[in-house]
Amino acid sequence: MSGHATYQPQSGFMKWMERRLPIAGLVYSSFVAYPTPRNLNYWWTFGGILSVMLVIQIITGITLAMHYTPHVDLAFKSVESIMRDVNYGWLLRYVHANGASMFFAAAYIHMFRGMYYGSYKDPREVLWILGVILLLLMIATGFMGYVLPWGQMSFWAATVITNLFSAIPVVGESVVSWLWGGYSVGNPTLQRFYSLHYLLPFVIAGVVVLHVWALHVVGQNNPTGIDPKTDKDTVPFTPYATIKDSFFLALFFIVFSFFIFYMPNFMGHADNYIPANPAVTPSHIVPEWYYLPFYAILRAIPNKLLGVGALGASIVILAFLPWLDTSRVRSARYRPYFKQLFWVFVAVCIGLGWLGGKPAEGGYVIASRLLTAYYFAHFLIILPLLGIFEKTKPLPNSISESVLPPTTAGTR
Amino acid sequence: MTTASSAEPTRRDFLYIATGAVGAIGAASVLVPLIAQMNPDASTIAAGAPIDVDLAPIAEGQAIKVFWRGKPIYINHRTKKEIDEARNVDLATLPDPQPDSARVKEGHANFQVLIGICTHLGCIPLAHQGDFDGYFCPCHGSQYDTSGRIRRGPAPANLPLPPYEFVSDTKIRIG
Ligand code: HEM
Ligand code: FES
Numbered sequence: 314m315s316g317h318a319t320y321q322p323q324s325g326f327m328k329w330m331e332r333r334l335p336i337a338g339l340v341y342s343s344f345v346a347y348p349t350p351r352n353l354n355y356w357w358t359f360g361g362i363l364s365v366m367l368v369i370q371i372i373t374g375i376t377l378a379m380h381y382t383p384h385v386d387l388a389f390k391s392v393e394s395i396m397r398d399v400n401y402g403w404l405l406r407y408v409h410a411n412g413a414s415m416f417f418a419a420a421y422i423h424m425f426r427g428m429y430y431g432s433y434k435d436p437r438e439v440l441w442i443l444g445v446i447l448l449l450l451m452i453a454t455g456f457m458g459y460v461l462p463w464g465q466m467s468f469w470a471a472t473v474i475t476n477l478f479s480a481i482p483v484v485g486e487s488v489v490s491w492l493w494g495g496y497s498v499g500n501p502t503l504q505r506f507y508s509l510h511y512l513l514p515f516v517i518a519g520v521v522v523l524h525v526w527a528l529h530v531v532g533q534n535n536p537t538g539i540d541p542k543t544d545k546d547t548v549p550f551t552p553y554a555t556i557k558d559s560f561f562l563a564l565f566f567i568v569f570s571f572f573i574f575y576m577p578n579f580m581g582h583a584d585n586y587i588p589a590n591p592a593v594t595p596s597h598i599v600p601e602w603y604y605l606p607f608y609a610i611l612r613a614i615p616n617k618l619l620g621v622g623a624l625g626a627s628i629v630i631l632a633f634l635p636w637l638d639t640s641r642v643r644s645a646r647y648r649p650y651f652k653q654l655f656w657v658f659v660a661v662c663i664g665l666g667w668l669g670g671k672p673a674e675g676g677y678v679i680a681s682r683l684l685t686a687y688y689f690a691h692f693l694i695i696l697p698l699l700g701i702f703e704k705t706k707p708l709p710n711s712i713s714e715s716v717l718p719p720t721t722a723g724t725r
Numbered sequence: 726m727t728t729a730s731s732a733e734p735t736r737r738d739f740l741y742i743a744t745g746a747v748g749a750i751g752a753a754s755v756l757v758p759l760i761a762q763m764n765p766d767a768s769t770i771a772a773g774a775p776i777d778v779d780l781a782p783i784a785e786g787q788a789i790k791v792f793w794r795g796k797p798i799y800i801n802h803r804t805k806k807e808i809d810e811a812r813n814v815d816l817a818t819l820p821d822p823q824p825d826s827a828r829v830k831e832g833h834a835n836f837q838v839l840i841g842i843c844t845h846l847g848c849i850p851l852a853h854q855g856d857f858d859g860y861f862c863p864c865h866g867s868q869y870d871t872s873g874r875i876r877r878g879p880a881p882a883n884l885p886l887p888p889y890e891f892v893s894d895t896k897i898r899i900g
Contacts, residue, residue, distance in 0.1 A: 469848065473864060476847035491760075495769045497795035497842075505763065592790060592797055594848040596863045612865050617845055617881045673865045 319346065343529055348547035349554045350535035352716045356430075357533070357554075358561035359423040364521065365562060366416040371514050373409040374458075377402075381461065383507035385500045388463035389588045407577040413455050414580045415569050417603035420448060428634070429655055431643030432534040438635040440527040443520060445632045450517045452604070452628075457510040459601060463503060464585035469598050471498045471506070477611075480621040497591065537715050538643025539708055546712035597672065605669030606662050610688065612673045613681035623685065630692050637692050639700030647706040651699055658691045775900025777892065780836060788852040790841060793899045797841040797849050798887055799860075800897075803871060808834055810858060811872035821883045825872040828883070830891055838897065839873040840887050845880035860884065 320341035322328045331338055380399050382391040395402035424444065427433055433441035460471045475492050479485040494501030532541070541547050548554075572579060580602060584595045600608050610627050614620035630637075645652040665684050671677040709715035773794040780800065783789055788801040803811075811825040829837050841849050841860070848864035855861030856877070857870035867878030874883040889899040 469864075473846040473848065476845075479847075491764050493765075494763055495765050495795060496773060499769075499795055501763075501766070501769065591795065592792070592849070594863055598848070598864055612879070615879050617879055620879060 343525075343550075344555075345549065345551040347529065347550040348541070348544070349533055349550050350541055350712055351546060351548045351553075352535050352537065352712050353533070353554070353557070354536055355557070355561050356422070356426040357535075358558045359419050359426065361554075361558035362419045362562055362565050363416070363423060366412060366419060367514065367517060367521065370409065370412050370416060371518070373405050373412060374511070374514065376405050377409055378511065381507075383461070383504050385463060385503055385589070388461060388503060392462040404573070407573045409458075410581060411569065411572045411577060413458065414572070414601070414603065415565070417451065417455065419565070420451060421603070424448070424631075425659060427534075428658075429645045429652075430534055430536060431538050431638070431640075431645070433635045434638065434641075434643050435635070436531045437527075437534065440524060440531060441635060442632050443524040443527060445628070447517060447520050447524065448631070449628065450513055450520065454510060454513040454517065455601065455603070457506040457513070460503065460506045461510060462585060463589045465587045465589055465593075465595050466582045466585040466598065468498060468589035468591065469594055470600060471502060473598065475502070477621050477624070480618045482618070499591075534643065535712060536644060536646065537709060537712055538647070539712065542711050543713075599670050602666065602670070605667075606665035607669070609665040609669035609681045610685045612669070613678065613685040623689075627685075627688060630689070634692065634696075638696040639698075640696075640703065640705070641700075642705045642708065647708055648699075648703055649706065650703050654691070654695055654699065658688075661687050661691070773900070775898050777896060777898050779896055781895040783836075785835070790852075791899070793887060796887075798899060799837075799839050799841040799852055799873075799884075801837045801839075801852060801871075803835050803837055807858060807871040811870060811874075814870070814874075820875050821881070823872075823874060823883055828872050828874070828886060830889075833891060836897075837871075837873065838887065838889055838899070839884045841884065843867055843880055844875065844882040844884065845878070850884070 320331075320338040322331045322337065327337060330336075377395065380391060380395050380402060382388060392406070395406050397403075399405075427441065427444070456470065456474060460467045475489055475498065478492060479489045481488060490496065492502070493499065494505060535541075582599070584598075599605070607624050607627055611620045611624040614623050640648060640651065642648055645655055661684050665681065665688065668677055668681045668684065673681075776791070776793050778791055778800060780802070783800060783802045785802050786804045788799055790797050790799055792798065801807075808825070814825075816822040816824060825834070828839070841852075843850050843862040843864065845862065845865055845867050848862050850860035850862040850867070850869060852860055855868040857868055859871045859873060859876075860869040861867075862869075862878065862880065865879050867880035868876050869880075869884055870876050872883075875881070887899050889897050892898050
């Protein structure tokens with residue numbers, strides 16, 4: 314699996330350059346000759362989609378920043394002027410706002426893919442943990458971005474989320490006042506959120522580099538979950554993966570464009586077109602859809618400290634997944650019970666997301682409690698025990714054997 | 726580097742430790758301004774000065790909201806019924822037990838002044854609502870009674886009281 318051809322600089326200039334900064338060789342070995350398993354399916358295209366989404370958020374963000382004013386008296390107006398006056402401002406803002414949603418959608422699919430095919434298992438633990446860090450950074454970035462338009466939802470999201478820190482015993486109140494830069498959410502809060510919202514995407518870009526580096530050290534997983542054994546099990550990244558990624562990216566963009574051009578406010582909240590009013594809390598506040606499952610977990614627990622703890626734990630527990638899943642077999646294809654329980658888990662996450670958008674009363678609270686309990690049980694009880702008791706199906710001898718008809722398996 | 730593990734610390738060991746320690750203290754002292762700049766600044770603190778509120782226009786049964794330090798302060802001119810409800814409660818049944826008398830100024834039980842910020846996650850509860858005639862928080866459903874004490878829901882504590890005093894019978898100073 315030593316890979317395919319290596320980079321041979323052709324022109325005199327490239328030969329000169331290669332001896333001084335071998336960047337072309339690095340790009341070639343990472344994105345052209347890089348061996349990818351031959352059996353990757355479309356679920357493997359989301360990593361590329363995520364990278365493109367990050368670039369889109371950064372480009373639209375920087376252009377929005379040319380027109381946006383981070384001040385409590387002007388922020389809302391400046392966003393309205395982006396929508397009405399700035400040339401193509403409406404487009405930039407709708408791409409950025411819907412881009413955040415598409416970014417999260419891609420991230421969740423990417424993570425469920427990893428869970429289904431066991432991509433977090435030895436030797437990909439660090440790769441997986443870097444992914445969890447990326448999710449945390451995205452959550453922080455998206456939250457602070459949502460505060461910037463300074464509408465009612467912005468203001469109250471900022472209030473509720475910063476108050477999560479007041480649950481910390483003893484120092485909680487001082488921490489919150491420090492985050493606010495005042496006695497309540499106000500102008501200092503808006504300005505620091507803007508500064509950090511600008512910064513964090515570049516931190517994300519840096520962690521993405523580590524993520525891809527770790528990926529290229531251990532190699533990609535694949536639907537069988539077994540390692541490539543010979544060059545026959547892999548194909549070069551270009552053209553195979555490049556074309557497959559681009560094709561699916563185009564389909565993804567169709568969905569993305571549909572939202573931008575036909576229902577640009579579908580994933581937002583009407584209340585955020587009302588300027589922030591510190592005197593009135595909207596009657597039904599909910600976060601953006603991509604935070605709803607975590608929000609449901611927060612609200613399921615009637616104790617403040619425990620609720621906030623469970624919210625944090627529900628994300629942090631993902632980092633421990635490589636050690637909580639005790640099965641040596643990676644792919645769900647060969648794990649009959651895990652495969653079903655995986656889909657139950659997906660349903661539980663979607664259920665939590667639905668409940669997070671409902672008022673916290675009556676049957677909704679009871680359902681949220683049950684699903685929250687299941688969410689944690691999946692990680693803490695089901696996965697550790699399943700690995701011990703499940704009888705897995707036999708693994709194929711190689712990737713090529715699993716995808717080629719038996720007669721040709723040896724010949725290609 | 727020497728290969729022998731000398732029992733005696735050398736001068737070089739001392740220099741390493743001393744250099745490291747100075748570096749660590751330097752790094753820590755740079756963090757102080759970087760972190761402290763985020764705390765409330767002088768103008769924010771200055772804007773937090775006390776305010777006076779005239780109570781005369783508040784009719785019985787009416788609640789008004791004023792702002793102090795960016796926080797909403799409820800001033801509720803309670804009816805006799807509300808006061809009785811607040812007083813006839815078995816304190817042992819409360820999540821955060823506190824008698825009503827400790828939550829109003831002596832002789833002014835009809836005026837109740839409190840910070841209208843839910844002790845759960847900071848939303849503003851609505852006055853005269855909920856199962857206990859007091860305050861109801863729309864965010865996650867916390868219910869407070871006519872004394873602003875938490876009765877049900879995720880909030881851990883009673884609505885806090887701002888520092889205030891009666892400067893005359895119909896005027897209070899908050900802060
Ligand atoms: C990780 C990538 C990013 C994510 C997930 C993200 C997310 C968001 C979200 C959800 C909003 C609120 C949109 C709305 O409802 O109007 C927003 C607004 C904003 N973002 Fe970003 N953002 C990202 C990167 C950036 C970057 C790199 C900049 C560069 C400065 C930026 C600048 C802005 C500005 C100026 C606004 C306010 C204008 C508006 O509300 O549309 N963003 N962002
Ligand atoms: S903020 Fe009031 S119940 Fe959560």
